[in-house]
Amino acid sequence: MRDFIKKGEPITSDSLFDSYKFGIKPAMIRWELNGLDEAGYLTQLYTSSGRVPTAKAYQFFVNDILNQETDYVFADLANVLMNSFWRDEKESFVEEIAKELRVLSVGYEAEEARIYNSGLKELVENFDFKSKNDLIELVRDFEFLGENLASQRKWWLKENSWPQVFIGKSPITKCEHLSVLMEKLNDGGSDFILAVIGPKRMDYEKSLKVLKSLGGKKKNKKYGGRTATKSTK
Numbered sequence: 001m002r003d004f005i006k007k008g009e010p011i012t013s014d015s016l017f018d019s020y021k022f023g024i025k026p027a028m029i030r031w032e033l034n035g036l037d038e039a040g041y042l043t044q045l046y047t048s049s050g051r052v053p054t055a056k057a058y059q060f061f062v063n064d065i066l067n068q069e070t071d072y073v074f075a076d077l078a079n080v081l082m083n084s085f086w087r088d089e090k091e092s093f094v095e096e097i098a099k100e101l102r103v104l105s106v107g108y109e110a111e112e113a114r115i116y117n118s119g120l121k122e123l124v125e126n127f128d129f130k131s132k133n134d135l136i137e138l139v140r141d142f143e144f145l146g147e148n149l150a151s152q153r154k155w156w157l158k159e160n161s162w163p164q165v166f167i168g169k170s171p172i173t174k175c176e177h178l179s180v181l182m183e184k185l186n187d188g189g190s191d192f193i194l195a196v197i198g199p200k201r202m203d204y205e206k207s208l209k210v211l212k213s214l215g216g217k218k219k220n221k222k223y224g225g226r227t228a229t230k231s232t233k
Contacts, residue, residue, distance in 0.1 A: 001053060001061045005201050008128065010050025011042065055167045055200075058179070062165050062204055070209045070216075078213030085187065091116050097196065098122060101207050104142070104197040106172075108149040110157070111190035115146040127199045128177065137175040148172040149193060156184060156193055163211045167200060179204075183211040 003019070004011060013029040016022070022029065033051060036042045041060065042051035053061075081100065084093040090107055098105035098119025107116040120142060129135055152171045156164075163183045166173075170180040172195065179200050185192045194214070196207050 001057065002205075004053055005203065008201055010045070010052055012050035015050070058167045058200060058204075059165075062167070062208065065205055065208050066163075066165075066212075068209075070212050074206075074209040074213045075216075078210055078216075081210070082214060085185065085192075088187065090114075090192070091118075094118050094194075097194065097210075101196055101203070101210065102126065102198075103202065103207065106145055106149070106195040106197065108146070108193040108195075109190065110153065110192065113150060115149065117142075117145065123198060126202070128201060130177070134175070134177055138178070141173040141175050141178070145172060149195070156182070157191060159184070162215050163208060165208070173197065181207055181211055183215045185214060 003009075009015070011033070013026040013033060016029050017026045033042060036057075037044070037051060040054055041057040043054050044051050077100070081093065081096055084090075084096060090109060094105045094107040094116040095118040097103075099122075102119070102122045104117065104119040104123040108114070109116075123138070127134070127138060149172055155171065163181055166180040166182075168176045168178070170178070173180055177200060178197055179202055180195055180197050181204075182193060182195045185194060194211070196211065198207070
């Protein structure tokens with residue numbers, strides 16, 4: 001999965017045999033790939049081509065990441081990113097998220113019904129376009145992000161399990177080639193929804209670990225600063 005996310009090249013028995021020391025021959029690797037194919041984790045775009053992960057495989061990968069402890073590197077990065085958030089510089093905060101994660105970053109301020117976004121260029125550059133219609137769907141989703149976030153307010157205000165991960169369609173997007181990761185933050189008063197949007201072949205490990213760390217930050221109202229708390233997600 002990590003190799004596919006990094007390179008975007010279909011998975012083949014020969015490439016796995018050359019890259020890893022599994023101790024088995026390509027024929028046995030092909031047998032294992034067929035099993036993953038039948039289980040719904042891999043699919044072939046063409047009969048003679050290699051395989052690519054399905055949404056089911058991405059979800060399995062994401063669940064594994066969510067169950068991992070977040071190390072100090074991502075906790076420290078979250079502290080740096082949250083500086084702008086605590087200073088009430090939400091636009092800068094969203095811009096910094098987009099640059100760091102190379103995604104489309106979207107923030108929605110509940111009390112003010114205000115939306116911030118940054119990183120459309122990064123999303124387009126990393127998007128695997130298969131057709132003109134893919135681009136049309138992406139643009140349409142971008143145009144309605146604010147409206148869709150507002151329409152889902154009742155859902156995310158009540159939701160207690162964060163971060164939320166959507167592979168393909170989500171409450172705020174319709175394009176099946178996108179993934180949306182969402183976290184709910186609080187500046188000591190109002191809720192703030194942060195969504196990072198990327199292609200299915202996005203860097204889930206970095207993005208999710210950063211979001212988990214951000215979600216674990218609680219504002220110290222007495223001193224107006226911040227305290228880092230370990231995420232329980």
